[in-house]
Amino acid sequence: MTGGKDGTRASGPGHVAQWGAALLFFALVPLSGRSFFVQMANEILIMGLFAMSFNLLYGVTGMLSFGQAAFYGVGAYTVGLLLGKGILPYPAALLLSPVAGALLALILGPLCIRLSGVYFTMLTLAFAELVWGIVFKWYGFTGGDNGIQGIPTPASLHDPVRYYYFTLAIAFPCFAALRRVVESPFGAVLQSIRENPERTGFLGIRIRRYQLAAMVISGAFAGLAGGLFAGFQRSIHPNMLHWTKSGEVILMSILGGVSSFFGPLVGAGVILFIEDMIGKYTEFWEIWIGGIMLAIVIFFPRGVIGTFDGWVRRWRGHVGA
Amino acid sequence: MSAPEARPPVLEVRKLSKAFGGLKVSHDVSFSVRPGELSAIIGPNGAGKTTLFNLITGKLSPDGGEILFKGERIDGLPTPEIARRGIGRAFQVTSVFPERTAHENVLVAVLARRGLTDRLFRRAGACGEAVEEATGLLAMLHLEGKADAKAGSLPHGDQKRLDIAVALALNPELVLLDEPMAGMSPEERAVTVDLIRRIWKERSLTLLFIEHDMDVVFGISQWIRVLNQGMLLAEGTPEEISKNRLVITAYLGEEIVE
Numbered sequence: 001m002t003g004g005k006d007g008t009r010a011s012g013p014g015h016v017a018q019w020g021a022a023l024l025f026f027a028l029v030p031l032s033g034r035s036f037f038v039q040m041a042n043e044i045l046i047m048g049l050f051a052m053s054f055n056l057l058y059g060v061t062g063m064l065s066f067g068q069a070a071f072y073g074v075g076a077y078t079v080g081l082l083l084g085k086g087i088l089p090y091p092a093a094l095l096l097s098p099v100a101g102a103l104l105a106l107i108l109g110p111l112c113i114r115l116s117g118v119y120f121t122m123l124t125l126a127f128a129e130l131v132w133g134i135v136f137k138w139y140g141f142t143g144g145d146n147g148i149q150g151i152p153t154p155a156s157l158h159d160p161v162r163y164y165y166f167t168l169a170i171a172f173p174c175f176a177a178l179r180r181v182v183e184s185p186f187g188a189v190l191q192s193i194r195e196n197p198e199r200t201g202f203l204g205i206r207i208r209r210y211q212l213a214a215m216v217i218s219g220a221f222a223g224l225a226g227g228l229f230a231g232f233q234r235s236i237h238p239n240m241l242h243w244t245k246s247g248e249v250i251l252m253s254i255l256g257g258v259s260s261f262f263g264p265l266v267g268a269g270v271i272l273f274i275e276d277m278i279g280k281y282t283e284f285w286e287i288w289i290g291g292i293m294l295a296i297v298i299f300f301p302r303g304v305i306g307t308f309d310g311w312v313r314r315w316r317g318h319v320g321a
Numbered sequence: 322m323s324a325p326e327a328r329p330p331v332l333e334v335r336k337l338s339k340a341f342g343g344l345k346v347s348h349d350v351s352f353s354v355r356p357g358e359l360s361a362i363i364g365p366n367g368a369g370k371t372t373l374f375n376l377i378t379g380k381l382s383p384d385g386g387e388i389l390f391k392g393e394r395i396d397g398l399p400t401p402e403i404a405r406r407g408i409g410r411a412f413q414v415t416s417v418f419p420e421r422t423a424h425e426n427v428l429v430a431v432l433a434r435r436g437l438t439d440r441l442f443r444r445a446g447a448c449g450e451a452v453e454e455a456t457g458l459l460a461m462l463h464l465e466g467k468a469d470a471k472a473g474s475l476p477h478g479d480q481k482r483l484d485i486a487v488a489l490a491l492n493p494e495l496v497l498l499d500e501p502m503a504g505m506s507p508e509e510r511a512v513t514v515d516l517i518r519r520i521w522k523e524r525s526l527t528l529l530f531i532e533h534d535m536d537v538v539f540g541i542s543q544w545i546r547v548l549n550q551g552m553l554l555a556e557g558t559p560e561e562i563s564k565n566r567l568v569i570t571a572y573l574g575e576e577i578v579e
Contacts, residue, residue, distance in 0.1 A: 177442075180441070181441050183445060184441050184442060184443055184444060185440045186441045189433070191429075192429050195420055195421060199416045203429065203430045203433040203487070203490075204401045204405040204433050204491060205433050205438065206399075207401075259420075
């Protein structure tokens with residue numbers, strides 16, 4: 001990892017290699033010929049994008065949002081409703097899913113950033129539950145707890161491999177865009193806010209504006225991830241907005257490492273894989289996830305990528321000395 | 322101190338008051354700071370020195386009185402607004418961005434001043450002029466060799482100077498340094514004193530610092546203000562202060578008088 005702990009070091013040759021390797025890996029998955037792997041990789045890309053949107057708030061800006069599922073779900077319902085009611089075709093509806101996520105963040109953001117720390121977290125949770133409640137109860141509009149089934153995406157995207165490449169073609173540019181945001185002057189301010197909000201104010205920066213902007217950008221990418229998922233499963237459910245979904249991306253990010261850029265993607269991969277593998281043998285897979293989380297917190301205190309990065313550095317240090 | 326007198330004061334504090342509960346931490350404090358002045362604020366612990374800086378920079382809002390910067394009221398304004406108007410501050414307990422490199426610490430301040438922080442799609446490290454300016458500031462504070470080190474991992478003295486570099490990155494007209502030499506070794510102190518004096522001169526700053534080291538205070542200050550129990554006890558040239566009866570009893574003690 002040339003990404004450094006903050007995931008903000010300038011691009012170098014190692015950086016390009018890392019991105020190339022990741023892209024190559026995902027591009028080659030369909031060659032395995034197993035649709036199971038393709039489906040899983042597709043879900044990893046979508047959840048990875050969702051988790052990265054969360055990490056822009058948490059790992060980068062230091063805002064622990066427990067309501068990220070609201071933006072994800074609203075993106076999914078944007079696609080589900082627009083397509084289901086035959087208002088827009090899939091590509092146009094998908095384009096609107098990040099807009100919907102951003103708009104929701106623009107509404108909820110100012111209410112949440114009034115407070116900081118754990119109070120901010122509680123507000124995000126409360127407002128996200130409110131949105132979930134609306135989606136869950138409003139049968140006439142959202143279908144309530146029936147969700148929306150059989151979302152009519154174009155037939156050309158029904159083929160799993162084709163939809164997989166469709167996801168890949170959207171997800172990777174999004175990863176790159178997020179990376180660029182983190183490395184930008186704007187991103188430098190976000191990281192300053194994480195490190196020392198008070199000092200950031202003394203630089204003449206109005207912190208809340210930047211926190212709101214981070215929420216809007218994060219909401220947009222979460223919404224897009226939701227829109228991609230709606231096209232992937234062609235059925236959506238209010239569970240996508242539930243707090244457990246918000247908890248899932250927190251888990252993924254922490255497990256992968258919140259201070260490395262690809263950490264959340266790696267975390268998404270690990271959790272989805274374990275869920276699926278263990279889910280085959282026991283319905284109590286959550287216990288296993290809990291146990292594995294415990295082991296990771298003990299043995300990988302900075303997340304999988306963060307700890308691995310530390311090992312590499314120490315090893316290089318020894319070689320150098 | 323003849324020429325600066327003609328110009329209006331950079332900072333004017335009028336009957337400034339602040340109380341925490343029943344404790345008056347700032348009590349009817351009034352003074353003016355002339356442009357280009359290098360002056361010290363001294364006083365025993367709890368005299369209200371840091372509180373005064375907190376009031377000037379908007380971290381606290383006063384209960385009464387006025388603060389004018391270049392003739393305009395700034396009391397009650399939020400901290401970012403005051404910083405933008407040209408007041409930079411370094412802190413008693415060093416205040417850096419610990420997980421960011423020394424260079425990133427200064428760069429973000431330079432970018433903020435240049436109004437570039439709304440840029441989303443350009444790498445901060447590719448903003449050439451800002452990057453060079455940050456590099457220059459680090460060199461100015463003798464930190465050129467530490468550019469890529471995490472700020473939090475730097476020795477205390479380096480962090481202190483980095484804190485000053487971040488404050489200077491805002492191109493402030495008025496700089497407030499809260500115990501810039503605290504916790505430094507005697508050698509570091511000597512270097513830092515020279516540094517502060519040189520920067521003050523080169524950048525024609527108005528510089529106000531809080532310090533407990535009386536050798537430093539009497540060595541470089543043009544003007545000294547003494548706070549005691551939230552009140553301005555005295556102000557004057559170093560010679561005047563060293564002979565002031567009130568100051569000697571309240572703070573300096575007898576031994577300083579030859």
